Amino acid sequence: MMGDVEAAARLSAAVGWAHRQEDWRFAAAAGNGYVACSEDAIIGTAFCWTFGDDRATLGMLIVAPERQGCGIGRRLLEHVANVAGNRMTFLYATAAGKPLYESVGFRACGKLTQYRGIPAHIPEKHALEQETLRELADEDMPAVIQMASRACGLDRRDILLSLRALARGVVIEREGEIVGFSLIRPFGLGYAIGPVIAAPSHDDARAKRLIGHWLAQHAGDVVRIDAPETANLDPWLRHLGLTPASHVVRMVRNIAENVQLGELDNNWRYYAVINQALG
Structure with missing residues (x-):
């Protein structure tokens, strides 16, 4: 994932995220990142971070705007969920993304606001x-x-x-x-x-x-x-x-x-x- 940081930063900018390349490097160094590609272009990302033997978090699930609705997000989610395995796994979901996460076994357990x-x-x-x-x-x-x-x-x-x-x-x-x-x-x-x-x-x-x-x-x-x-x-x-x-x-x-x-x-x-x- 480290070599894909520049492309990942462009992808996050395309969906309105303000992440810098430095922010992506920190995320990539701390966990396991995966990309979806089409004709050598990165069109999606997803991460899994593990904490000890029994906990994990998932995040940075992004799909290029022009490729959304094609099942790419689901495949990325299923992959990182498999990486997390049987660990108790957490993530934060938007209202739009919540049904996708529910479909693979996630359930709501709290709320968070970004100020x-x-x-x-x-x-x-x-x-x-x-x-x-x-x-x-x-x-x-x-x-x-x-x-x-x-x-x-x-x-x-x-x-x-x-x-x-x-x-x-x-x-x-x-x-x-x-x-x-x-x-x-x-x-x-x-x-x-x-x-x-x-x-x-x-x-x-x-x-x-x-x-x-x-x-x-x-x-x-x-x-x-x-x-x-x-x-x-x-x-x-x-x-x-x-x-x-x-x-x-x-x-x-x-x-x-x-x-x-x-x-x-x-x-x-x-x-x-x-x-x-x-x-």
Whole structure:
């Protein structure tokens, strides 16, 4: 897939995605990418990322506009679903794509909204009594990885170590313990904030401080945040000038009926994902 990055970026631009070649390279390095070709031209893409032995995500499923409706998307989806195998597998679907995913065994298990815009206001610094916000250090990574893995149920070690090379990060610390963190990286037309994970707090002050730190630094830039419905940040983000750009449904496959997919660890809350492909 690495050698196809330039063509894949052109394909994503054709369907209105703002992904840069650098964004494609990161996705390709982290997972398994596949392309559909016609006369040496790439007309479709799909990815599978695995996390440990029993989890996976699918994404970056794109078909060239002029070739949509020909079954290419289904074949790509079936291929990456087979790569994921029996793993519990997640993806995010648009309303238009949801029936296709349902037809191969996925079912809805949540919602996510992509917020995007140029911050219109500098957010106030929410008071965090006896807590400090500081730059993420290399020695913080084991704690951050454990926190992220517990919050979302996916092994976050490899993806966060890869993301660390591209992103800047901050943590909130209380009495020597990390109680929240957030990352920001160049993405698309500007910057993406995520993941954002924190211990729950009154009025979600920790999460707002972690996000607001970056919004204040990028007041003139386009910023994107992909927030699960459980984040409860909608009024606050809208007030700051970030408006909903899209709504998607989280879907899962290969899950036992007795498995619950709410908050996986009540000690931590997922306020923003890395992106819709990687969760």
